[in-house]
Amino acid sequence: MYFRMAKRLMFETDKRLLWKLAWTAGWRGMRSVQKHKKRLKRGEYFPPFLYVSLINSCNLRCQGCWVDVAAKQQTIDLQAMNRLIAEAKEMGNSFFGLLGGEPFMHPELMEILAANRDCYFQIFTNGQFITDEVARELRKLGNASPLISIEGTEIISDERRGKKEVLSKTMEGFRIAVKHKLITGIATSLCQTNFDDLLQESWVDRLIELGAMYMWYHTYRPVGPDACPELALTPDQQRQVRQFVVDIRARKPIGVIDAYFDHAGQALCPAATGISHHINPWGDIEPCPIVQFANESIHDDRPLQKTFIESKFLRDFRDLAATSTRGCIVLERPDLLERLMHKHGAKDATARGEAMAELQAMQPRTSQHDVGNEIPEKSWAYRFAKKHWFNDFSVYDSPRTVEEILGPEVDQQEPAEV
Numbered sequence: 001m002y003f004r005m006a007k008r009l010m011f012e013t014d015k016r017l018l019w020k021l022a023w024t025a026g027w028r029g030m031r032s033v034q035k036h037k038k039r040l041k042r043g044e045y046f047p048p049f050l051y052v053s054l055i056n057s058c059n060l061r062c063q064g065c066w067v068d069v070a071a072k073q074q075t076i077d078l079q080a081m082n083r084l085i086a087e088a089k090e091m092g093n094s095f096f097g098l099l100g101g102e103p104f105m106h107p108e109l110m111e112i113l114a115a116n117r118d119c120y121f122q123i124f125t126n127g128q129f130i131t132d133e134v135a136r137e138l139r140k141l142g143n144a145s146p147l148i149s150i151e152g153t154e155i156i157s158d159e160r161r162g163k164k165e166v167l168s169k170t171m172e173g174f175r176i177a178v179k180h181k182l183i184t185g186i187a188t189s190l191c192q193t194n195f196d197d198l199l200q201e202s203w204v205d206r207l208i209e210l211g212a213m214y215m216w217y218h219t220y221r222p223v224g225p226d227a228c229p230e231l232a233l234t235p236d237q238q239r240q241v242r243q244f245v246v247d248i249r250a251r252k253p254i255g256v257i258d259a260y261f262d263h264a265g266q267a268l269c270p271a272a273t274g275i276s277h278h279i280n281p282w283g284d285i286e287p288c289p290i291v292q293f294a295n296e297s298i299h300d301d302r303p304l305q306k307t308f309i310e311s312k313f314l315r316d317f318r319d320l321a322a323t324s325t326r327g328c329i330v331l332e333r334p335d336l337l338e339r340l341m342h343k344h345g346a347k348d349a350t351a352r353g354e355a356m357a358e359l360q361a362m363q364p365r366t367s368q369h370d371v372g373n374e375i376p377e378k379s380w381a382y383r384f385a386k387k388h389w390f391n392d393f394s395v396y397d398s399p400r401t402v403e404e405i406l407g408p409e410v411d412q413q414e415p416a417e418v
Contacts, residue, residue, distance in 0.1 A: 002381065004253035012211060014181040020142045021183055025120035028094040033389045035092040036275065040393060045315070046308045049276040050088055051097035051289065052076065054109065056281045056351065058102040060126055061162030062151070064191075064231060066224030066290055067101055071351035074281040078108040078115065080298060084279070085116050087304040097122045098144075099289065101281070104129035113141050122147055124187065126161075127173030135180035147185040147216065148174050152194035160193065178211035185255075186212045190241060191220035191231035199244055204252055214255030217241060219368065223290045223330060225352060227362070235366045242368075242375045250378040260327075263386035265374035267367070269328060272321035273392050277314065284349040287317045290330055291337070292355045293346035313344040316405050323399040326392075327369025334362040339406050 009018055032048035039046060054076050058069040076084070085096065096119060103109055103123050113121060120143050127148035138144055150170060151160040157167040177184040186207055188198050197203070199217070207215060219238060222229040233241070242261065249256050259270050270276045271288040278286045284294035285307065295313040298304060308314065320340055321329040329337060338359050340346070348355040377383040 001251055001253055005255075008208075008253050009213065012181070013183055013213065014139060014142075017139065017142050017181065017183055021120065021145065024118065024143065025095045025122075028092075029120075030389050032092045032094060033275070037393060040274070044309055045274055046088075046091045046305055047274060047277045048091075048093055049095055049097065050084075050093065050279060051099060051276055052081070052084070052279045053099045053101065053281050053289070054081070054103050054112075055101040055106045057105050058100055058126075059105070059128060059163075060102070060166065063160050063162070064189075064220065064222060064224060064226060064228045066292065068351035069101055074351070075106055075108075076279070076281060076283060076298075078111050080283065081108075081112045082115055084298050084304065085119060089119070091305060094118070095120050095122070097124065097276075099124045102126060102129065104134065110134075110137055110141070113138075113144050117141065117143050119143060121145070122185075124149070125173075126166075127170040127177070128166075130173035130176050132176055132180070135176050135182060138177075138182055139180045145183045145185060146173075146177050147187050148177070149187045149189070150174075150198075151188060152197055156193050156197065160191075174210070174212075183213050184211065185214040185216060185257075187216040187218060189218045189220045190233060190237075192233070193231065195233065195237060199241060201248070201252075204248055204254060208252065208254050212254060214257060216257040217245060219260070221290055221328065221331060222365075223358065223362070225354060225358060227358070229363070229365075232365060235370065238366070238368060239370060239373055239375070246375050246378050249382050260368040261375075261386075262391040263377050263383045265376040266392070267326040267369040268392045268396075269321050269326070272318050272329070273395050274318055275390070275393075277308075280349055282349065284347075285311070285314070286349055287314060287321075288330075291317070292349045293341050294349040295344055295346050313340075313346055316340060316344065318395065319400045320402065320405050322395045323402055323405070325367070325369050326396060327367035330362075331365050331367040332369070334359050334364065336402065336406065343406060 036048040056068050057073045098121050104125055123144055123146050125146050125148055151157050154167045158164055220231050222232045245256050245258055262268055278289045279298055283298040285296045286294050296307050296311050300307055324336055325332045
């Protein structure tokens with residue numbers, strides 16, 4: 001499998017782009033995690049990977065979307081992005097995830113990439129704005145990988161994404177990206193309507209045949225104004241996803257990303273471990289994209305480094321998430337999150353202004369934390385990489401108690417059982 005993957009990378013991509021990925025996102029990305037681990041030992045904090053929603057606007061209307069895509073357009077402009085990236089680079093960062101809305105609707109996206117060629121960007125996109133002109137420019141810049149979302153068959157895609165002919169338009173963008181030898185990935189939010197179609201070896205084989213270099217199975221999380229809880233996976237389905245990913249990694253010549261497990265198969269939360277946080281289109285610094293509350297902003301006068309180090313809100317979130325579950329606190333303990341927001345007076349960071357009501361309406365459910373059913377990595381490469389650069393950084397070993405974070409009056413409800 002490793003030989004086949006190396007062969008694909010050598011013959012199906014632009015070598016300059018491959019080198020850029022290996023050096024900037026790979027080697028320098030590992031260095032950024034090492035610096036993160038050293039900071040943690042000193043009691044300091046700055047996430048080695050930042051995910052930035054550049055814009056709220058989108059041409060689609062997906063089920064379960066938590067982004068205010070229909071609100072007045074808001075963007076993080078070139079100047080603010082350059083400042084953000086420059087301050088993050090001072091801390092050793094070199095990799096950034098760009099989200100939306102739809103990032104390719106941002107009028108200055110290419111200028112942002114061009115101004116920061118010593119960084120690498122993963123662009124989460126529906127692919128419908130990737131034209132030959134856009135792909136040529138991305139290849140010229142060499143520092144970005146489009147991660148294109150596909151949500152099912154033509155019928156399911158139309159249903160999931162609120163428009164007609166979504167799949168064909170998205171696949172056209174994907175084909176153009178591959179034609180221009182961009183390192184291109186496919187992302188899928190697995191839910192009840194696409195589970196049987198896309199969690200299949202035949203689908204993975206098809207992506208390899210079409211030229212995808214990596215893929216990412218997200219697990220659908222019912223949050224936001226139109227949560228659609230009926231789409232959420234069952235605990236058994238979540239175990240199937242984990243087993244499928246572990247098996248595919250060991251057998252197929254395609255990269256498979258996941259963000260919720262370490263090398264031993266133990267669950268983790270990237271926001272709880274501190275490896276990443278999220279910045280919304282208004283510049284608010286959120287624990288993760290689905291926790292839409294904030295107390296700090298990239299537009300604050302103080303340096304970004306100081307903002308992260310001094311944020312009691314973000315620190316309490318990380319500690320609360322770590323002491324409550326190894327899974328997703330949003331899904332398992334929305335009651336504790338509500339108390340945390342009240343304690344800090346965290347503002348609603350949405351345009352709709354209904355984040356608290358949505359949080360209060362959530363019913364506890366299971367997440368990736370599945371004690372006794374851990375599925376370790378089979379692939380030695382993934383096992384080695386995760387053991388050293390994507391693990392829990394010992395945050396679950398001795399976190400503060402819930403009482404220390406929120407006070408003794410907190411109801412000690414048990415997390416949702418798997």
